[in-house]
Amino acid sequence: MSQKEIEILQRALARERIARKQAEQILEKKSDELFSLSQKDKKNKEKLEALLKVKNSELKGFYENLVDPYIMMNLSGYAIKMNEAAEKLIGYRLSDGGFNLMKLTQPKDLDYVSESFKVLMDTGRISNFYINILTSTSEVKLVEVNASIIYDENNTPIAAQGILRDITLSKKYEKRLEAEKQKYSNIIANMNLGLLEVDNDDKILFANHSFLEMSGFSNKDLLGNKAADVFLKNEYKPKLAIESENRKKGDSNSYEIQVHTKTGDTRYWLISGAPNYNLNGEVSGSIGIHLDITNLKKLEQQKEELLKDLAKSNESLQEYAHIVSHDLKSPLRSINALVAWIKEDNIENLDEMSVQNLVLIEKTLEKMEDLISDVLEYSSVGANLNLNQNVDVHHLVKELVEIIYVPENIHISIEENLPIVMGDKVKLQQLFQNLLSNAIKFSDKEIGKIIVSCTEMTTHYQFSVSDNGMGIEKEYFDKIFKIFHSLNKRKDSSGIGLSIVKKIVELHHGNIWLESETGKGTTFYFTIKKEK
Template sequence: MSDEKVKIFERALQRERKARKQAEEILEQKSLELFEANQKLTASNKKTEALLNDQTAQLKLIVDNSSLGIVLSQKNNLIKFNKAFANLLGYTDDELLNVNIYELSHPDDLPQAKKQLKLLEESKIDKFLIKKRYRKKDGNYVSCNTNVSAVRDNEGNVKYHIALIEDVSEIDKKTRMLNALNSLSVSILGKRDLNEIAWEIAKNTANHLDLEDCLVFSIDYESNIIKEIAAYSNNPDIDITKKPPLHIPIGKGVIGKVVETGVYSLVNDTSKNDLYEVDDFFRFSELTVPIIADNKVIGIIDSEHSKKNYFNNDHIEVFHNIASLASAQFNSAISLIKEKKTQKEKDVLLVQLGKNNEELKNFAHVVSHDLKSPLRSMSALISWIQEDNEGTFDEETTVNFNSLLKKIDKMDHLINGILKYSSIDKIDKTDQKVDLQKTVTDIIDTIFVPEHINIQIKNTLPIIYGDKFRLQQLFQNLISNAIKYNDKEKGIITIEVEDLDIKFLFIIKDNGIGIDKKYHSKIFEVFETLEEPNDDSTGIGLSIVKKIIDLYNGKIWLESELGKGCSFFFELKKPH
């Protein structure tokens, strides 16, 4: 309910109270005038009897047709009352006659009522207005505004009490509902803990609407469970805190059905409803309203009552307003729980990542020291054997020894590749301006380029921020790959760049053997090579390229057709 609607509602209540008060005062004044006139006419002569009867008829007409309860009492015993008062309490005339007014009053209201009546007896006041509760025949109490006036005899003593009684239970109910919304709004303001918000919803709803209990649930869609997160009871005989929280499968029972459909449920007689399930003990009425955010049920407000037909449209409206009011805070608290869970998982992953990095460093040390050293020894030993037996080995043995040396050399290259890959993001480098035109030109001048390979830089390469060593490694690996896998008589490799506003798109294209489409998705993974790899290939070069581009938050992909060549595309951000 918006603040504007609340203000309109409050002004309407004020106007209604003012109008009723004026009517009471007019009716009270008229009643006193007629009553006093009746006394005077009785003491007068019979000539005025016709006028007296006429005014008595007027008084009876007003009293009988009044919507207010009108009571005449003497010494606190009822001696006269109208139908409105009898109907209000549900008694017959005979049942009310001569009943002491105290017997119909709520015990908590008696001290204040007796105090005001004493002031009337002592002539310190002539009338008073009090709000009190009257016991109905069914045992319930109805809240009323009671305007009591004294009728005195000639000596000033109180002879009768006249009371005008207005039923304000509906106004009280609406006021309580309004207070519930206002109180809840204040109590959950700024709260982000889901259990705290749920507790405030349950407590405020139960207290302000005089409910027997109120439960709040959250929805765990991953486990398909509705979880009770707050419960409040106004029944002193029930300690709801000792009851284990309910866990209900989505779709089961009244609550499960509301979560499933997103539509509220009002059950006036649970004994006739197949979906109703007994919790701690049986109750006849149940009202269940969903809390909805972004068209999804995120929570439930549920209340049960021991009487049939207890909940009405006013309750439904207030429950919906409470659910709507709490929705944003409820949803925010759920998001916070998810954030904390994600952060916790992230922290665990970071710890694990730290361990993995440490293990990787140890692995790199093992590779560089414990593996390379034996390889060097093996290479030296084979070379000595070849020298010592020069001219002795037959052709097959010589080929085998040379093949063995090549395998050892490839193993050495592989180990170097692993070291480069594992350390590429561990080297602490300071970014600086790097002239890629000069860097790529230096690479072409430095590496071995066969005579049948022609490398062209089609347009001027830009200056970007980065680590010169990594960027040099990036371009050198891609250019070397293009040279290594070119089987054409006239090999052509082109390098160009496109300006894409906030980033540069680089394209390195060759007319080599190409890459089969089935390898496109995994060519950048470590140790991935083609089915018929080059003897010098380690399967690490492109994975190093991918890792360097990832360090700069870039992106790389390729387009290739087998036998016609390959084009590598990668993006790097422009310097700020």
């Protein structure tokens, strides 16, 4: 081999060593990189496994602590996992041995369940699936099921899982609520009172049958239109606007309003209105119950007219009584004067019997004049009545006792609790004067006792005037309050006094009655309302 060839070979070997060296360096570098990647992949895998373990633990805890029942089954229908809520619902436990969920299905629902399971397998999930299940105690429960398919890494179905919700009670309540709703809807639709529902803009949302009848309109005429525009003239619209504002504030009340029906008739309605609320508790409008009070208003108007006519008649009657009283008294006084002159001029020529007859005529004339005065007094009891006076009854009775004649053998006792009442002072004075005078007049005891007292009741005062006089038989209790009914034919008794007493009590919106026992005495009771 020549020197040149050797040199060429040596250069080739040198290049080969250099190339091998470079290759070794590259290989070493790539080995380092591969090792580094391998280590990183190992760490990532460890992290992923740890994360997966945590997530599996969390998922397990989630299903175990889920409030709603959770069940996992294989594709043959056998339960492989379920939480405590599921065990409580169906009454079976996994620890008791595997069981097929078809065991929970009633025979009549088998086809329904099979079809639904096919849908689950085809679509991967099923929602709002309702089924009646049989628990271990044969109790039927309605449940709502939301289920899904579990797949493996090759997307092959391996199991199914579902969350159940027991809606047995809620369904019962729902049915009951619907029945109640239907019941009240029927009541509202058929009740005799008109019902109208409007929104916050006064647009009509609902009207029951009675309302349609009383207004003359149809649902087509009303729904969507404003109530004020349909029923009210312009002058009454502000009043309804005020009531609508009250509803928005949550206020309820009743009010009267004048309306016109479809035929143009004017009617009066009494409306009881209340706010209507939505599910959020916000006022969404109002509901009104309507009562047609047109006939009642007409009766009120007739009553007012009758009262006016009655007042005029009373005035005329009182005027007539005064005229009659004057016209009757004038001839009586003339006769009385003539009798007196005859007696005076002929006293020496008249025998005893004639004188007695003239005296009897004078007494009869006097009694007739007293009777006419009493009639006038009775007819005038309601005149110039003022029931708004504060009357101190204790002071009034005390003054009366000092004015009227009280014999020495009679003692009048006035209790200290006599109140101050609202009434007509003159009329109340007349009332007590008549009762006291009667008690004095018909006292037959050596020592007469009269007691004036009062008992305070819830709404009124109950007064009493008691005596220990001759008493009154029970058969006369009602008669003595009637005009011209006197139990004793005495000269000073016209039979009008107690009639006046009764009339005064009734003018003060009270009642009067008596209790009595013959020979022991009488108590007159009467009531006067308290001041409001």
